[in-house]
Amino acid sequence: xxxxxxxxxxxxxxxxxxxxxxxxxxxxxxxxxxxxxxxxxxxxxxxxxxxxxxxxxxxxxxxxxxxxxxxxxxxxxxxxxxxxxxxxxxxxxxxxxxxxxxxxxxxxxxxxx
Amino acid sequence: xxxxxxxxxxxxxxxxxxxxxxxxxxxxxxxxxxxxxxxxxxxxxxxxxxxxxxxxxxxxxxxxxxxxxxxxxxxxxxxxxxxxxxxxxxxxxxxxxxxxxxxxxxxxxxxxxxx
Numbered sequence: 001x002x003x004x005x006x007x008x009x010x011x012x013x014x015x016x017x018x019x020x021x022x023x024x025x026x027x028x029x030x031x032x033x034x035x036x037x038x039x040x041x042x043x044x045x046x047x048x049x050x051x052x053x054x055x056x057x058x059x060x061x062x063x064x065x066x067x068x069x070x071x072x073x074x075x076x077x078x079x080x081x082x083x084x085x086x087x088x089x090x091x092x093x094x095x096x097x098x099x100x101x102x103x104x105x106x107x108x109x110x111x112x113x
Numbered sequence: 114x115x116x117x118x119x120x121x122x123x124x125x126x127x128x129x130x131x132x133x134x135x136x137x138x139x140x141x142x143x144x145x146x147x148x149x150x151x152x153x154x155x156x157x158x159x160x161x162x163x164x165x166x167x168x169x170x171x172x173x174x175x176x177x178x179x180x181x182x183x184x185x186x187x188x189x190x191x192x193x194x195x196x197x198x199x200x201x202x203x204x205x206x207x208x209x210x211x212x213x214x215x216x217x218x219x220x221x222x223x224x225x226x227x228x
Binding site: 035045088092094099104 | 117144145146148150156157158160163165204208209210213214215216217218219220221
């Protein structure tokens with residue numbers, strides 16, 4: 001199993017550009033989520049999904065869009081990048097009940113100039 | 114409202130000593146899970162240990178144990194016989210049993226093990 005994979009590992013954008021961060025998992029997990037981690041801080045939830053076709057907002061959703069057309073994939077779209085979106089982005093997946101740990105991808109380090 | 118509180122931004126411990134990392138949480142759910150993750154300088158998130166709200170015994174995983182005090186809403190991580198490789202950020206997180214069962218993180222504690 002590859003687990004949770006994320007691409008790219010690093011990305012530099014200019015203000016106003018758009019891009020998609022890719023996330024895929026091969027563990028048949030219903031639940032997938034995106035977090036951002038700013039320096040010296042914990043992880044904050046951006047968007048999450050409890051299954052294909054179902055998504056919802058987390059704590060910091062503004063400026064981001066998601067869709068879930070398959071169980072395996074959960075891409076995160078930055079609509080118009082801003083310097084405040086400079087961060088490390090983590091994708092995670094798990095089974096959908098509270099006692100299941102979330103498995104994390106390796107992260108994407110995004111810099112917006 | 115802050116659901117997970119980690120009050121120790123940084124801790125310094127001598128190698129081979131035991132260390133306790135504090136975590137308090139806030140929830141009105143009866144069913145919830147508490148998790149600890151380690152984040153080394155390389156950046157990945159590593160799951161360490163889990164405690165369920167209905168578990169009567171404290172969870173243990175090798176050198177890691179969780180001191181779970183339900184009435185006080187605390188879930189402290191204890192690392193016995195610390196090693197240099199334990200130097201990392203440590204995050205406490207909670208997943209509530211109601212609603213969407215999102216995972217919510219604390220701010221983290223940076224642990225440094227001195228030789």
